[in-house]
Every structure is written in structure tokens, then in C-alpha cells.
Amino acid sequence: MMGVWTLFTGIAAFPLTPTTEAGIDERAFTGLVTRMVAAGVDSVGALGSTGSYAYLSPAERQQVARLAVEAAGSTPVIVGIGALRTREVRRYAEDAQRAGAAAVLLAPMSYQALTPEEVYGLYETVTAELSVPLCVYDNPGTTHFAFTDDLYARIARLPGVRSIKIPGVPVDPVAAAERVRALRSRLPAEIALGVSGDPFAATGLAAGCDLWYSVLAGVLPVPCIALTRAAQSGDTATAAALSGRLEPLWSVFRSHGSLRTVAAIAESLGLVSTPNLPAPVRGLPADAREAVAAALATLHDLA
Template sequence: MTVLSAFPITPSNADGQVDLGALRTILQPLVEAGVGSIGLLGSTGTYPFLARHQRRRAVEAAVEAIAGRVPLLVGVGALRTDEAVRMAQDAKGAGAQAGLLAAMSYTPLTEDEVFEHCATVARDSGLPLCLYDNPGTTHFRFTPELVGRLARVPGIVAVKSPSPEPEAAAEHVRVLRAAVPAEFTLGYSGDWNAVEALLAGGEAWYSVFAGLFPRSALAITRAVEIGDAAEARRLNARLAPLWELFRTFSSLRVAYACADLLGLCRAEPPRPILPVTEEVRRQIADTLATLELS
């Protein structure tokens, strides 16, 4: 089974206060489409920019809006281990089913430091954890050996890896699968390369695209599930103009522009991240009009 996890933005104002009404509006189509889970407060959800109480408010609002219809995965990363423990405890207390834990740092971390960080959060929070390998933002990469060590820690149940280039996908999945127990879930992000990782045996797609267009994303995962690689690749190739925008301007900035263009909310990304320019916004609007996504 291939699980689609939709990762939406977290709309907030310039002071970092979450717009709970807009968040509910964004979540409703994801629930109605029947995504496998919702990834709240991921990188596109700008979790590092939100204070603890704002994160907690967002989780509480999401739990209320979802009403148990879809599992909720919540970003619980923080620079300090004790802070990450508190974020995970908050998420669990509010009703989240799992946490997403990145190796956030200012000082470069060693593998032993990341192991202790993740193991401590799992032990002290009691919240099932998905490791978040996101070297583009954290500048730390989880090696297969480290994932294998952590996969044997009680409560650490999955990993979210950046999708490798298509030609390297099968080997990436093979090496990771050999390092972890059979029940440990291998998932992939980086929408533009995710299809090949899923076809190679990845079990979850952690998708920014699905946070905006859940039905179009589900069509891809269903093609993967039934073994129709040609259809999955065809649907993915059709999205090449959007993938190019994601790569060029970052999926986070494009997601904010899309949310506005789709009428979901008028939020802007938290400073110092700036919205896309009007020229880029027009490119995004033209792309959406051509693709006719849902």
C-alpha cells in the first residue's frame, strides 16, 4: 500500500499568529479527498517560525477539523532536545497520531548526537515518530546506518527521506530497506522525484503538492499501487511545469502563491521569506490554469 501524506501550509499573520479559520479551510479538501494522512507543521508548514503556543493551537484546530477521519502527523522539531520533547508532548496531548522529527541545528551535529536527540524525544514523549531527513534545510543527512540504529528504538516507526534522482531511486530504497526492520516505513518527499522512489518500493509519499491538489496526487499513488508504472509516470510528467516552479522558487513559496490563487487563504510566508514576485505569480497562475488540477 502506498500512503499519500498531504503537507499544507500553516496560514498565519505577520506576528506569527495562526489563522485557524484559514487552516480549517485548507484542511477540509484534504479530508474530503481521502488522503492517507495530513502532515501538519512540516517545512511547508513553517514550523520553525512558530512559537510553541501557536503550534499547539494549530494542532488543536487541525484535530478538531479532521475529527478522526484522517491520521495527523505533526512536525515537532526544535533546536533543543527538551524543546522537541515538549513539542511532541503537546502534539500527542492535542490528539496527533505521530510526530515528524528533524535534526534541527545551528552547530553541525554528529550521528551520535542525532541518535540521542531522536531517541530521547521518542522515549520522553511517547509519541510515535517519523524521522525527517531534510538536509536542504538542516544540513544534516541521515545515513542508512543511522536510520537503521534509530529504527530499532521503540517508538521510531518511519523515515521521510528526500527523493533521490530517478536513476538512483531503486538503490536508495534497497539500501534503506536492508538497514531497517520489515515493519519500518520508508517514505519520500521532494515531489518532482517522488514517483520513481514510490515505484521502487517507497511506501509513503510526503507531498506538498497533495496539500494543494489532493485528488491529482491520489491519482498518482493509485497508479503506483496497482503497478501501472506507465500511468504514474505519465501523470508525473504532465506536472513538469509545476515541478520546475517548485525547484526554481521553492515549493514553500509556490505553495503560498497557489493557496492565494485557489482562494484558500491570503497568507504570506513568514519573514524573512518573501512572497514570489508578481511576474512569478503570473507564471504560477498560468501553469495552474493549463494543468487544471484538483
């Protein structure tokens, strides 16, 4: 039961789902989860955006959820259940719970642009049937849906909603704290605010976010946990300094996206084979791979 208490606090790490046209690389995936859990992450986020949930078949998603729960042991696993269609989301919610998910993560994927009412309706339908907590996943870069604070506030009152994964905070620490305070004032007290967009993590945690939904922790858990623990103990200077040392990686995140960047890190560390991303998505071009390798060399003492 210990695991449940670490849900929606500290650091949730999102493993890649190494995959080829032939299927999931089970060994590599289990290795990534085992590694982050051994390092001490508070929860595991399987089938997040960088876990390529949007690209996998229902059977593959079930397979990944089961492997994650198995490898995570007593560490709680949050499972992504997003899909373009409500019918599929309901199915994935059921599959995730059957696999042993401690919570689910739901982004409003879109093809036809969605209205706020349509997105509210999606969360309303799904939460009515859920037996585990839900985290609202706001990632406009992939979903192309922009939440408003009004919509956050309405959805946060649905049964079982316990966290919102926000896409980032202002760069300025004072503005970030103001943003988190303003948002929190609109939400029930039990909603955990989680910062994502890894370059924003130190600022977001210092600004009062409850946790970091971390992509980098999927491949480099040690420095990400150190950053989180520093922030949790109030040592924002150490957290900011650690984030500063990760800046060469954040720079590649910004220019090539977090998925391709963490995949290159995992390849460089020998944690996954190449290729490991779902076509048509490709790995980093050569120059960015060199930037990743150079950044990793400077982080040697942290990994």
C-alpha cells in the same frame, strides 16, 4: 480507528500554516485540512516544513495541532515536533500528543552543525518518552544535517520509530529502485519509507517507497492522490504521466522552493490570503507567480 491503518501508507499531505505577524489564519488552515481530507488523503502532516513549524511559537504550534486534529476527523494527523533544542522538542512532543497526534515527525534542526552522535542522542531521548509512533524527517536543505544509512539504521531501531521521510530518490528508475532496496535491507521490516521532494514522488513510489510525504497535496490533493493510487495499483506509467503534467510546478519548486510555490498556488486558488508566510520569508516574485498561474491553467481537468 480506521484512520490509524492509513498512517504511513499512500499519501500524507502537508498543509501550509497561513500566518502573518498577527498570528495564524485559523479559517484558512482549517479549510486546507478539510479540503485534503475530503479529497481522500491517507494522513495529514501538520507543522511540516511547509507548515512553517520552525517559525511558530509554542502556543501557535499547539493551536495548529489542535485545529488539524479537529478538521481531520478520522484521518490520522502526523505533527512536526522539531526544534533546535532537545528541551523544546520534548515539550512539542508532549503538546502534539495532548492535541491528539497519531504520530510525530522529527527533523534534526541545527544551528551549530550536529554530529551523528548528537542526532542519535536527540532521537533516543525523545523516543524514550513517546506514546505514539515517530517518523524520522530527513530534510538536509533545511536542517543542514546529512543522515547516513548507518545512522538511519541505528535510529530505526529505537522504540516507536516507524517511518523515515527521505529527501528524494535518484531520477533514474533503476537507480531509484536499487537505492530503496539497499536502504530497506538496512532497516527493520516495520519501517515505512516515505519519499519527499514532490518531483521525485512518482519515481519514489515506483521504486518501492511505502508512501509519499506530499507538499503539493496540501493545495492540490486531487492529482496527487490520483498519482499515488496509480502507483499503488502498479500503474507506474499513469503515475509518471501525472507527474509529467505537474512538471511546470516542479520547475517552480526547484527554483523557488516548495513553500513559496505552494503558497502561491494556494493564493491563486483563493484558499489563503496574502501575505501568508512568516517574515522574513516572502512570497514568489511576479514572474514565478505567472509561471504558477500558467501551470495551474493547464491542470484545470485535474483539480
